[in-house]
Amino acid sequence: MKTFADLGLSDKILRAVTDKGYTTPSPIQAKAIPPVLKGKDVLAAAQTGTGKTAGFVLPILHELSENPAQNRNRKIRALILTPTRELAAQIKANIDEYGSHLHLKNLVIFGGVGANPQINKLRAGVDILVATPGRLLDLCQQRVCDLSHVEILVLDEADRMLDMGFINDIKKVMNYIPKKRQTLLFSATFSKEIKTISKQFLSNPVTVEVAAQNTTAERVEQSAYRCDVGMKAELTTHLIQKGDWQQVLIFTKTKHGANRLSDRLNKAGITSSAIHGNKSQGARERALQGFKNNSVRVLVATDIAARGLDIAQLPHVINYELPNVSADYVHRIGRTARAGESGEAISLVCNNERAFLKGIEKLIGQKIPLLTEEGFAPDLWPNRAPTASEVQKADAERKKQNRQQRGPRNPRNSSSKNKSRSNSNSNSNSNRSSGGGSGSGSKPSSNATPRSRRSSSTRRRRR
Numbered sequence: 001m002k003t004f005a006d007l008g009l010s011d012k013i014l015r016a017v018t019d020k021g022y023t024t025p026s027p028i029q030a031k032a033i034p035p036v037l038k039g040k041d042v043l044a045a046a047q048t049g050t051g052k053t054a055g056f057v058l059p060i061l062h063e064l065s066e067n068p069a070q071n072r073n074r075k076i077r078a079l080i081l082t083p084t085r086e087l088a089a090q091i092k093a094n095i096d097e098y099g100s101h102l103h104l105k106n107l108v109i110f111g112g113v114g115a116n117p118q119i120n121k122l123r124a125g126v127d128i129l130v131a132t133p134g135r136l137l138d139l140c141q142q143r144v145c146d147l148s149h150v151e152i153l154v155l156d157e158a159d160r161m162l163d164m165g166f167i168n169d170i171k172k173v174m175n176y177i178p179k180k181r182q183t184l185l186f187s188a189t190f191s192k193e194i195k196t197i198s199k200q201f202l203s204n205p206v207t208v209e210v211a212a213q214n215t216t217a218e219r220v221e222q223s224a225y226r227c228d229v230g231m232k233a234e235l236t237t238h239l240i241q242k243g244d245w246q247q248v249l250i251f252t253k254t255k256h257g258a259n260r261l262s263d264r265l266n267k268a269g270i271t272s273s274a275i276h277g278n279k280s281q282g283a284r285e286r287a288l289q290g291f292k293n294n295s296v297r298v299l300v301a302t303d304i305a306a307r308g309l310d311i312a313q314l315p316h317v318i319n320y321e322l323p324n325v326s327a328d329y330v331h332r333i334g335r336t337a338r339a340g341e342s343g344e345a346i347s348l349v350c351n352n353e354r355a356f357l358k359g360i361e362k363l364i365g366q367k368i369p370l371l372t373e374e375g376f377a378p379d380l381w382p383n384r385a386p387t388a389s390e391v392q393k394a395d396a397e398r399k400k401q402n403r404q405q406r407g408p409r410n411p412r413n414s415s416s417k418n419k420s421r422s423n424s425n426s427n428s429n430s431n432r433s434s435g436g437g438s439g440s441g442s443k444p445s446s447n448a449t450p451r452s453r454r455s456s457s458t459r460r461r462r463r
């Protein structure tokens with residue numbers, strides 16, 4: 001088995017890796033680090049949880065420290081683009097640790113917080129910049145961020161950046177980066193879209209893949225509980241109390257759903273915080289901190305907000321609602337069983353979600369045991385599961401009825417309009433960087449509203 005020293009990393013980096021307690025490189029690190037050190041473009045299939053961050057951060061630190069810039073002023077030499085603020089902050093924390101014996105400066109920039117401190121830090125000089133695409137593009141367009149000296153570009157979680165509609169921003173950011181550079185693209189999957197952008201952005205890449213795409217799923221003990229939709233909150237409380245689970249990450253489909261569930265858990269005496277796109281950066285960080293230091297037992301999160309959370313040895317994940325995109329299930333349960341640990345993931349499945357469960361089982365190539373908890377057997381569980389299109393139709397009908405009951409919205413109502421606008425202004429950067437949590441007072445949208453769907457005039461106004 002290879003050691004970190006075998007990979008050719010410098011002593012100072014090896015010391016930091018030892019400080020961190022790593023003994024051997026993970027498979028993605030063993031495969032990706034050598035070609036990166038050779039200066040090759042790399043296309044890597046690796047999910048979060050595989051140690052992929054060190055897979056690109058360690059060789060970048062090596063390169064930049066072993067080949068210092070000739071220019072005395074610090075210029076951005078490595079740029080890491082990543083989909084969410086949490087992931088960006090996590091990568092920055094890793095760079096701090098892995099580079100603790102080096103003298104490189106790094107900075108993380110994302111929306112949802114004031115731009116001025118970031119601009120000041122950029123002016124002071126940075127070697128490695130970690131950024132979400134929206135804020136980075138803003139700062140480039142304002143000409144306060146100079147990417148013309150970038151030597152290494154990383155597109156981290158590229159599949160997720162595409163899902164979140166960041167492709168146009170990324171393309172625009174590319175115009176500010178030299179064509180002659182080294183590019184590393186990390187993605188959980190090699191979809192058609194990923195292949196297309198890799199052809200555009202990478203040149204002669206070395207492709208590295210670690211095992212099958214969904215290996216994380218194999219280390220996680222998975223089960224599903226059938227139940228009625230109205231029983232989910234109670235069943236969640238029951239399972240947490242019965243198992244005496246002390247650290248649980250729960251996924252909900254919507255931000256309001258996350259808030260509601262978190263309130264219910266708190267009322268039941270289970271300390272809980274919600275984390276999603278409507279929360280300020282400070283609130284998210286406090287919630288995460290509380291969860292990490294065990295003062296908060298349950299963190300309820302939407303998919304996007306949970307992206308990039310690195311909580312060592314997270315033992316339990318609950319899918320309160322199943323995601324309708326099967327790959328999201330794999331991302332979710334990848335929050336547990338990180339870096340070789342094992343974990344448990346349970347899903348609460350109501351009749352309408354049976355088709356999603358089937359889709360997930362197909363993707364992971366595994367049957368998920370479907371259990372019934374005593375006292376929580378569903379009233380509605382006919383022999384034949386509704387098909388996905390039947391569920392969609394019923395959903396659309398339900399939404400239509402809700403709209404009719406609510407009556408038409410009046411967009412011209414000036415007070416609500418102003419309120420909505422001021423909220424969307426104050427949250428604009430947060431939306432932009434996280435790929436779409438809507439502002440607290442603004443029109444609800446899915447967590448992953450594609451940026452491309454927003455009009456350019458709206459963007460201009462927000463800026």
Ligand code: AMP
Nearest residue numbers: 022024025026048049050051052053339
């Ligand atoms: P990542 O996939 O980069 O988010 O990393 C997942 C987790 O694995 C993080 O908690 C890292 O600190 C940890 N990790 C990364 N590389 C190693 C390694 N070689 N040995 C043990 N843990 C690691």
